[in-house]
Amino acid sequence: MLQFPITDGGTLGDGPDGGTGVLGRLGSPLFLEISPDGKVPVHKDGDDKWVPDSDVIVQIIEEKYPEPSLVTPEYFNVGSKILPRFVNFLKSKDPTDGAEQALLDELRFFDDHIKEYGPYVNGDHISAVDLSIAPKLYHMEVALSQSSRV
Template identity: 35%
Template sequence: MITLYNAARCPYVARVRIVLAEKGVDFETVEIDLSDRPAWFYEKNPTGRVPVIEEDGGPPLPESAVIMEFLEERYPEPALLPADPEERAFVRLLIFRDNELTSPYYALRRGEDGAAEAFDAALGRFDTLLGERPYLGGAEYGLADIALVPWFLRARDMLGVELDAFSSLSDWLARLEQRPAIAAEVGIVAAL
C-alpha cells in the first residue's frame, strides 16, 4: 500500500493524487499541515515539502516530478508517457517548464504587483503551445497534462482567473475535466 503525505491545497501533491487515480492505485493519505509541519515529517523529507510517498515500508520518496515518473515505471498501465523517445523527452521538458506557470501563480496568490500580467502572459504561452493539439504532450493525455493542470484549476477556481480569452487552454481544461481523476481534483479544489 502506498502512503501519500498530502496537503489538499498543494498543486504538487495534486499531481501525485491524479497519477495514482489514473493508474487505479489504492493509497492512503496522511495530511500534513503546511503551516505547522510536524517534526517527524522532516525525517521523511528534510526540506519539509510535500508530496512524499512511501510504499510498503520502503524509503520515503519526495518531489512530485520524481514521484510521477516512479509511478509510471512501477505501474506502467495505463501509460502516461508516450512510447516514442522524442515524444517522451518533449513531455519531460514540459514538466520541467512548470516554473513558467508556478512562479507567476504564486506571485498572483500573494497579490504582488504585475502578477496578473505575468500570469496572463504564461497562460498565453501555454495556449499557443496547445494550439490545435488535444493535450500538452500531443495526441495523448499524459504526465505533461497532469503536471500542469493543478495550477490552471487553482487559478480559475480559487483566484478567479478567467481563461475564456485562451480558447485552446479552455478547451483543453474542459477535456481534462471529463476524466474522473481530474474531476475528483476539481472537487478537492472546490472544498478548499
C-alpha cells in the first residue's frame, strides 16, 4: 500500500480505514506530486521512480519475480474487451445500437470463464490478467452506480 506522511502526524495507510484514507486523499497535493494524473495504483520502483499504471506495475513485478509467472499466454485475452465495450456503452446515445448487448456479452463470457476455470482467470493461481481486470471492473461498478443508464 502507498504510504506517506499526512498532516496529523500519522502515515497514510496505517490506520484502520487504510483504503478509505487513501481514497480520501487521492487529490491531495502530495499525492499529485507522486501521480500527477491522479492514477492509482502507484508503485515505487528501485530507482525511486513512481509508476502509476497497473499494467506496467505487473510487468515490473514479473521481471523482478519471474517465478511463478504472472503471464498466462493461454488466457491472456480473457476480459480484454470488457473495458472497450464499457466505454462504447457509456458513449452510446442510441439504446438500440447494440453497445449494451456487446457489453453484456463480454461480461457473460468473462463470468462463464471464471465459473469454469476460477477462482482466477488462470484457475487456482492469480495472473497478470486478474491484476489488470480487477481495477477495471471496480471502476465500472462505481461508474454504473452513478449512471442514469442503469
